[in-house]
Amino acid sequence: MNATSSHQDESAWSLPVYGQLPFEPVGGEGAYLETRDGRRLLDLYGGHAVACLGYGHPGLSRAIREQTDQLIFQSNIVPMAVRAEACRMLADFAPAKLDRVFLVNSGAEANENALRLAFRSTGRSRVVAVEGAFHGRTGAAAAVTWGASGSWYGYPRLPFDVSFVPRDDVPALEAAMSDDVAAMIVEPVQGVAGAIDLSSEFLRAARSACDRTGTLLIFDEVQCGMGRSGHPFVAQAVKVSPDILTTAKGLAGGFPAGAVITGSTIADGLQVGDLGTTFGGGPVACAAILAVIRAIRSEGLLENVQTISKLIRATCVQGPVTGVRGRGLLLGLSTRPPAKTVRDALLEHGILSGTSGDPHVLRLLPPLTLKSIHVESLASALGDIGE
Ligand SMILES: Cc1ncc(COP(=O)(O)O)c(C=O)c1O
Secondary structure (H helix, E strand, O other), rough: OHHHHHHHHHHHOOOOOOOOOOEEEEEEEOOEEEOOOOEEEEEEHHHHHHHOOOOOOOOHHHHHHHHHHOOOOOOOOOOOOHHHHHHHHHHHOOOOOEEEEEEEHHHHHHHHHHHHHHHHHHHEEEEEOOOOOOOOOOOOHOOOOOOOOOOOOOOOOOOEEEEOOOOOHHHHHHHHHOOEEEEEEOOEOOOOOOOEEHHHHHHHHHHHHHHOOOOEEEEEEEOOOOOOOOOOOOOHHHHOOOOEEEEHHHHHEEEOOOEEEEHHHHHHOOOOOOOOOOOOEEEEEEHHHHHHHHHHHHHHHHHHHHHHHHHHHOOOOOEEEEEEEOOOOOEEEOOOOHHHHHHHHHHOOEOOOOOOOOOEEEEOOOOOOOOOHHHHHHHHHHHHHHO
């Protein structure tokens, strides 16, 4: 079977909701994917920021294999040492005082539960969100996603009131906040929008406005968290601590997992039955989370992200690229031609990249293990493509 025929097979049996790329990955090693038709692609997109350790990482593969052999699943109805250790290590990785973890399966589910916690613990009914943000496709997460209600929201009405403020507009943020606001939800680096990092000033103003109005500050670090910014979370980089932090994507390196991380004030107000999930916190996901955090720490990946990010900024503004934005290894390359054209041209050169909500921004979400040799390949391909 070649890539085209497997693509046809899949589209015959699945819902036609994805625009798929014209190759089938069948294996991978490090930053490279192997395709069914025998090509090797440098993957700078990581399945939407998920493959944070690349492919075939020995520690991650071993952890998943060993846990699968030992016990593939039990739910939260029983305590498990591997879950306790994953929660402890994640709390240790997160900003100080965010030391209580609720494990789920995806980014949208994490945001859904973060918002629920905010409504429950404040007794309020309104949310402030930021223009351009993407928070997921489930009811509450999509309600705080910019533009969803006008296009793909798909539910008959919004579940609660939402006010959007323009990015980095501190006066608008202050005007939108009042004591009926349960939560302000912020994506500190807006990934889907095209790697737009919100200013530290805006994030600090969000913290102060929340303190003034008794509102809970939620950082959605589903895409920008887990080391991708060159810090464990952007919260630590900008020294602004949210009340609730959500993460997913790279959390378990490719195994589905998400997390809501908060502190004792919110945790102590909860009772049995307030939140729940069947699969969240399953032992294989927990073993994978542990392997990811151990690799980030033991392989110096935060430092590597910072070094490689600087190298991309210094060497890849050439050919069709006019500038670089974002943080760490969540980068947006501004392109003179449409980003889609540049993505297709890079694919011809054996490099996989991604598009974004901005038609002139190409998104890079490579593994945190990326090396300078990979950046050289990207810079040289961009040079070959030309303006
Ligand atoms: C910032 C952010 N939040 C939430 C989500 C939703 O995550 P998931 O697709 O795992 O539900 C995404 C997905 O792209 C995201 O980028």
